[in-house]
Amino acid sequence: MRRISAEDLTQLMREKLKKYGVDEEISSSCAKLMVENSLDGIYSHGINRFPKLISFLSKKYIKPQNKPSCICSFGAFEQWDGNLGMGTTNAKTCMDRTIEIARKYGIGCVALRNTNHWMRGGAYGLQAAEAGCIGICWTNTKPNMPAWGAKDCRIGNNPLIMCIPHKGGHIMVDAAMAQFSYGAIEEAKYACRLLPVHGGYDSDGNLSSDPVEIEKTGRVLPIGYWKGSGYSIVMDMIAACLANGNSTQELGKLGEDEFSMSQIFIAIDLKKSGGDPDEKINSIIEDLKGSIRVNEGQEILYPNEKATHTRIDNLQNGIPVEDKVWSQIQLL
Amino acid sequence: MRRISAEDLTQLMREKLKKYGVDEEISSSCAKLMVENSLDGIYSHGINRFPKLISFLSKKYIKPQNKPSCICSFGAFEQWDGNLGMGTTNAKTCMDRTIEIARKYGIGCVALRNTNHWMRGGAYGLQAAEAGCIGICWTNTKPNMPAWGAKDCRIGNNPLIMCIPHKGGHIMVDAAMAQFSYGAIEEAKYACRLLPVHGGYDSDGNLSSDPVEIEKTGRVLPIGYWKGSGYSIVMDMIAACLANGNSTQELGKLGEDEFSMSQIFIAIDLKKSGGDPDEKINSIIEDLKGSIRVNEGQEILYPNEKATHTRIDNLQNGIPVEDKVWSQIQLL
Numbered sequence: 176m177r178r179i180s181a182e183d184l185t186q187l188m189r190e191k192l193k194k195y196g197v198d199e200e201i202s203s204s205c206a207k208l209m210v211e212n213s214l215d216g217i218y219s220h221g222i223n224r225f226p227k228l229i230s231f232l233s234k235k236y237i238k239p240q241n242k243p244s245c246i247c248s249f250g251a252f253e254q255w256d257g258n259l260g261m262g263t264t265n266a267k268t269c270m271d272r273t274i275e276i277a278r279k280y281g282i283g284c285v286a287l288r289n290t291n292h293w294m295r296g297g298a299y300g301l302q303a304a305e306a307g308c309i310g311i312c313w314t315n316t317k318p319n320m321p322a323w324g325a326k327d328c329r330i331g332n333n334p335l336i337m338c339i340p341h342k343g344g345h346i347m348v349d350a351a352m353a354q355f356s357y358g359a360i361e362e363a364k365y366a367c368r369l370l371p372v373h374g375g376y377d378s379d380g381n382l383s384s385d386p387v388e389i390e391k392t393g394r395v396l397p398i399g400y401w402k403g404s405g406y407s408i409v410m411d412m413i414a415a416c417l418a419n420g421n422s423t424q425e426l427g428k429l430g431e432d433e434f435s436m437s438q439i440f441i442a443i444d445l446k447k448s449g450g451d452p453d454e455k456i457n458s459i460i461e462d463l464k465g466s467i468r469v470n471e472g473q474e475i476l477y478p479n480e481k482a483t484h485t486r487i488d489n490l491q492n493g494i495p496v497e498d499k500v501w502s503q504i505q506l507l
Numbered sequence: 508m509r510r511i512s513a514e515d516l517t518q519l520m521r522e523k524l525k526k527y528g529v530d531e532e533i534s535s536s537c538a539k540l541m542v543e544n545s546l547d548g549i550y551s552h553g554i555n556r557f558p559k560l561i562s563f564l565s566k567k568y569i570k571p572q573n574k575p576s577c578i579c580s581f582g583a584f585e586q587w588d589g590n591l592g593m594g595t596t597n598a599k600t601c602m603d604r605t606i607e608i609a610r611k612y613g614i615g616c617v618a619l620r621n622t623n624h625w626m627r628g629g630a631y632g633l634q635a636a637e638a639g640c641i642g643i644c645w646t647n648t649k650p651n652m653p654a655w656g657a658k659d660c661r662i663g664n665n666p667l668i669m670c671i672p673h674k675g676g677h678i679m680v681d682a683a684m685a686q687f688s689y690g691a692i693e694e695a696k697y698a699c700r701l702l703p704v705h706g707g708y709d710s711d712g713n714l715s716s717d718p719v720e721i722e723k724t725g726r727v728l729p730i731g732y733w734k735g736s737g738y739s740i741v742m743d744m745i746a747a748c749l750a751n752g753n754s755t756q757e758l759g760k761l762g763e764d765e766f767s768m769s770q771i772f773i774a775i776d777l778k779k780s781g782g783d784p785d786e787k788i789n790s791i792i793e794d795l796k797g798s799i800r801v802n803e804g805q806e807i808l809y810p811n812e813k814a815t816h817t818r819i820d821n822l823q824n825g826i827p828v829e830d831k832v833w834s835q836i837q838l839l
Contacts, residue, residue, distance in 0.1 A: 249779045251583040252613025281584025284614040284775060309745055324807050325798030337741045339748065346744060348737035372714075372732055380801065382704075398731025400704055405680035405810035408795070409669045412678060412788055413641055416671065417775060419782035424794045441773070443616060443749060447581045450751035456744055462756045463740070466657030469712065475656045478737035 177501060178493030185210045188225060191507050195232040197239040197261065205263045212295040213494045216485035219358045220295035222496055226503045228292075236434040237261055237291050243268050246419075251280040254418060257290030259435060266293040266312075267302065270440050274306045277442040287438045288420025297349030297479070299440065300338030304345035308442040310338040315411045315437050318427040320353050320395050323404035328393060330407045331423040332356065333414075340445055341456050344483040352407040354396045360386045414439050509833060510825030517542045520557060523839050527564040529571040529593065537595045544627040545826045548817035551690045552627035554828055558835045560624075568766040569593055569623050575600050578751075583612040586750060589622030591767060598625040598644075599634065602772050606638045609774040619770045620752025629681030629811070631772065632670030636677035640774040642670040647743045647769050650759040652685050652727050655736035660725060662739045663755040664688065665746075672777055673788050676815040684739040686728045692718045746771050 179187075188206035193199065209228075213221030231237050241258035243265045248254075253272065257265040269285040276283025293299065296312060303310025316331035332353035339346050355363075355374040363370050364386040373382040375389035375396045382396070383389055397403030415422035420437035421429075429435060445452055466475050489495070496504075511519075520538035525531065541560075545553030563569050573590035575597045580586075585604065589597040601617040608615025625631065628644060635642025648663035664685035671678050687695075687706040695702050696718035705714040707721035707728045714728070715721055729735030747754035752769035753761075761767060777784055798807050821827070 247779070247781070249613035249776070250611065251615075252775060252779060254780060279582065280612055281581035282614055282616040282773075283583075286780065309749070322795050322798055322807055324801055324805055325795070326801055327799045329794055329798050335738075337738065337745065339741060339744045346741055348734065348741050350731065350734040350737065354731055354734075398734050399682065399686055402680065402682040402686075402730050405682065406667075406669065408791070408810055409671060409678055409680050412671045412784075412791060413669065413775075415791075416777060416782070416784040416787055417641070417780050419780050422787060422791050424791055441614075443584060443745075444581070445748060447579070447584060448586060448618065448749050448751050449579070450748070452748040455748055455754060459740070459744060459747075459754050459756055462661055463654050463657070466654055466661050467659045469656055469658055473656055475654055478740055 176495055176497055178495050180493050181210050181214055181490065184213065184222065184494055184496075187504065191225075191229060191504065194507070195229055197232065201239055201261050201264050204267065205261055208263045208267065208298055209294060210494070212298060214486045214489045215295075215482035216489070217295045217297070217482070218495070219356065222494060223500055224294060226500070226507065229507050231291070231432065231434065234432065236432060243287065243290070245272075251276050251282055252284045252286075255285055255287045257287050259289055259291065262291030262293045263298075265290040266299050266438065266440070269438070270299040270302050270310065270312065270442070273440040273442040274303055274308050277308050277444045281447050282441070282443045285440045286414065286417035287440065288418035289435050290438055291434050291436070293438065295349065296334045296336045297338070297347055300336040300347050300349060301345055303442045304338045304340040304347070306442075307340055307446050308444050309340070310336065311441040312336045313410050313414065313439050315414045315421075315423050315426065317433040318423050319357065320397060320404075320407065322408065323397065323401040326392075326394060329424065329427075330404065331411060331426075332395070333407050333410045333423075335406065335410060339456065340452070342453050343457075345479060346456065346477055347479040349479075350398070352397055352403040352410075354398050354403075357395070360389055360395070364390065508827055508829055510827050512825050513542050513546055513822065516545065516554065516826055516828075519836065523557075523561060523836065526839070527561055529564065533571055533593050533596050536599065537593055540595045540599065540630055541626060542826070544630060546818045546821045547627075547814035548821070549627045549629070549814070550827070551688065554826060555832055556626060558832070558839065561839050563623070563764070563766065566764065568764060575619065575622070577604075583608050583614055584616045584618075587617055587619045589619050591621055591623065594623030594625045595630075597622040598631050598770065598772075601770070602631040602634050602642070602644065602774070605772040605774040606635055606640050609640050609776045613779050614773070614775045617772045618746065618749035619772065620750035621767050622770055623766050623768070625770065627681065628666045628668045629670070629679055632668040632679050632681060633677055635774045636670045636672040636679070638774075639672055639778050640776050641672070642668065643773040644668045645742050645746065645771050647746045647753075647755050647758065649765040650755050651689070652729060652736075652739065653725075654740065655729065655733040658724075658726060661756065661759075662736065663743060663758075664727070665739045665742045665755075667738065667742060671788065672784070674785050675789075677811060678788065678809055679811040681811075682730070684729055684735040684742070686730050686735075689727070692721055692727070696722065
């Protein structure tokens with residue numbers, strides 16, 4: 176494991192992207208976003224996913240020369256087509272547009288079809304918050320989780336992001352509808368440790384924290400059991416219908432690799448609401464931190480606070496890059 | 508247990524409400540909504556909650572003569588004050604207004620402060636769907652769940668509703684951020700049965716399905732552990748800030764009883780999106796129902812499908828009313 180400065184990593188990613196036919200502007204913005212995700216400690220959707228991004232460019236799933244385009248506009252709601260361009264650029268462009276609409280109408284919504292992986296969904300929640308807006312967004316995914324009561328994967332682990340601006344660090348949840356990502360399950364397997372809570376089912380059909388068993392059955396657990404399964408289904412329907420794009424089911428028909436997804440971006444201008452939101456939020460945080468702790472030594476964190484701490488460390492000491500990932504990137 | 512027709516129950520509730528000073532119009536609409544909730548099988552937020560509603564009228568928490576009023580409007584976003592009026596009427600009025608905005612701008616949002624219990628949040632999701640809109644809404648609650656890592660209750664079990672119109676029955680999730688409501692935990696306790704999955708912590712700090720133990724500690728479990736805790740916190744912040752109203756923390760300061768909450772209503776006009784949403788949704792449902800089942804005899808249901816089935820039964824055979832609840836209502 177080595178630690179690479181944000182500047183060096185951005186430069187490296189940008190060069191590699193350009194090598195694979197991505198123009199200067201998109202290479203820069205994509206590299207910047209993936210480094211930002213890594214700075215916040217979301218390596219799975221930052222540095223660790225870079226080799227996969229390059230392979231999707233090679234396979235031509237991503238057509239980086241294509242820009243997203245507005246299909247139709249109805250005041251505060253717009254439908255966009257990602258034209259299979261770079262997922263990060265498509266998402267950033269659409270959240271920018273959503274914010275612009277919110278400034279005008281108080282709330283804005285863009286539904287995006289035919290787009291590619293946006294990496295960390297939270298990046299677009301934070302983007303809205305940086306602009307003084309509440310950000311809500313989600314994406315559908317290929318089928319990777321069984322519906323409640325089912326054994327085979329026909330729904331997605333569709334992450335739902337909710338973010339509100341806050342001076343000391345924006346408050347955000349960016350969570351998949353599966354209790355653990357496949358990446359987290361794999362990581363536990365290689366480290367020969369159990370998951371901290373149930374993450375799926377074993378071969379006997381019992382709830383399990385054993386990553387090996389869960390990988391065997393493929394039966395990962397939705398958050399809140401039937402509840403997360405329900406949210407995943409409705410979020411998929413909303414995204415696919417509003418964007419007039421692919422549903423999870425349709426993404427599954429395109430093959431093993433995941434591309435051409437549907438996404439929803441919502442922004443609400445917080446400046447229009449009066450009062451002092453920051454004071455209200457500070458008071459909530461202070462109250463939370465005063466809770467009686469389960470473990471005396473374990474501080475109660477507000478959503479996304481951990482990322483704020485990780486960022487400080489990574490800015491000072493560099494972004495940790497695993498040897499395996501580093502070698503892979505050198506070979507690209 | 509007896510079964511009472513929807514007509515008779517509506518009539519009974521309307522008369523009782525009028526006796527407690529609620530005018531004809533609000534009595535009718537409130538009784539109708541609570542009967543609709545009961546028809547769908549949501550008795551906890553229908554008939555079973557009626558005595559509590561009356562007690563809140565007696566205690567003057569609810570001021571049924573007050574109508575909600577628009578504080579400010581920014582195109583597609585509006586802020587309303589519920590003026591402590593009837594919660595069901597406030598919510599219905601605000602979702603009606605949200606739908607009206609969505610018809611004009613594609614999307615609409617109303618943030619409501621100083622309101623009372625809306626009973627079943629799903630009622631307003633279904634209201635949007637009946638009007639051809641996607642409905643998203645949530646409310647904050649008084650502190651009734653510990654934040655992740657905490658022992659004492661400082662966050663709410665804030666339900667999040669997401670609903671999309673569908674001809675065969677609207678698709679909807681209406682779920683609290685706690686795995687089980689206090690009502691469900693109490694019900695299991697009286698029936699001397701365990702909860703179907705972990706619902707909280709026992710006195711030794713271990714995850715438990717035992718309702719008696721969970722009631723002892725008061726440590727109910729958020730859906731998805733840290734994830735549901737995070738959503739609850741951010742939803743509370745968004746509702747309280749956008750409505751410039753009470754946060755969960757502030758609701759807790761008002762005492763044991765829950766009143767003067769903050770709520771968010773969002774509607775998106777589905778008719779503006781092109782394509783054939785109903786065909787897309789039908790295809791998703793058909794795919795889900797084709798899943799390999801965990802229990803051969805157990806059909807895979809889409810979110811809210813069970814309510815559609817219960818409604819048919821209750822319309823034919825009457826709404827089931829427990830003897831205890833029936834006696835309580837007679838005495839009001």
